[in-house]
Amino acid sequence: MKKILLVCSAGMSTSLLVTKMREAAKEKGVEVQIDALSVSEASTAVDHVDIVLLGPQVRFQKPTVEKLVKGRIPVEVMDMRLYGMMNGKAILEEALQKIN
Template identity: 65%
Template structure:
């Protein structure tokens, strides 16, 4: 099963986005694991995920996450508009495109 990691600061708004993305995946019939962690815990799952998406509030830590992931999978910043509107469908679509 594919796994999407959302990287966040504290996790409150990001967990809401995770739920919206899970709802969108269920609607599409896509089996996927989606979860959120702070940057400090990324290394614990770096070898288990298929794509990493950073919340706009932690975009300044992209270089740090890139170093943790080591180029193994795509690391991208979530579009600020999609994040702000909690567009689970849009963020899921982007993640699925990055995994192809």
Template identity: 70%
Template structure:
């Protein structure tokens, strides 16, 4: 079954750039993975299908909202500020894979 990562963001361009870099990193590793970026208002529509949720640092205040949506079913974490700042797709992907076990 393909793993799915959801990035919760402020629907900005920076997040789609990070998604692309994460997809690139996954390709380089030969990993098939689906990565979507959505604002928290739309996250509930896909929350039951994803395996981990990562929040952009700029929406870290919405973590409790996301926690309430996932009800402890999957890991929820705020993306490391530095990795996000330098758009390190590989580091963010590696962390997501770690969280998914």
């Protein structure tokens, strides 16, 4: 099972996106665990996920998160347009491509 971590400033703005991504995964028949945390909480989870997706509002935190993962997994900033539209399907597909 693939594990995706979404990171935003408070972990709140991504909750709807998590729901939409889970729905898209179910439609595709893909087993995936998707969670959302704030930047300050991300350090507790990065060792247990396959990719970290940063919300556009915290893109400046990418170097910090990259230090936490030590090159083990991809750290990507979500596309601002897809994030704004809460396009869970497209964001899920991009994440799965980067994991594989």
